[in-house]
Amino acid sequence: MANRTQQFRDDMKAQWEPINAPCAECGQATIDWDGPKNQPDSFELDHKLPRVNYPELEFEPSNARPTHHRCNRHKGAGQTVPDLGMTSEEW
Secondary structure (H helix, E strand, O other): OOOHHHHHHHHHHHHHHHHHOOOOOOOOOEOOOOOOOHHHHHHHHOOOOOOOOOOHHHHHHHHEEEEEHHHHHHHHHOOOOOOOOOOOOOO
16 A cells, blocks of 8 residues: 555546646646656646744645646745736837
8 A cells, every 4th residue: 555645646647648737837737647766857746835944734635736846856845936917018
């Protein structure tokens, strides 16, 4: 039997993979769902609010999101900083 962390990851992946959910960091729908662990495009479960600061949310589905390994590692244990979005005109 898988441990709780692995089971949670597998359950969330089972929800996201069929709809090819995009990476929550870069927005690209190019996650390699079955790629080898630690490869740049491989799936990695990310916690919006880091487990280090919010251990009570580790298994909360609303705090989980799909990412590429590279995107999640680039973000690290911090929270994602929202970008400014689309500009209204070319500058």
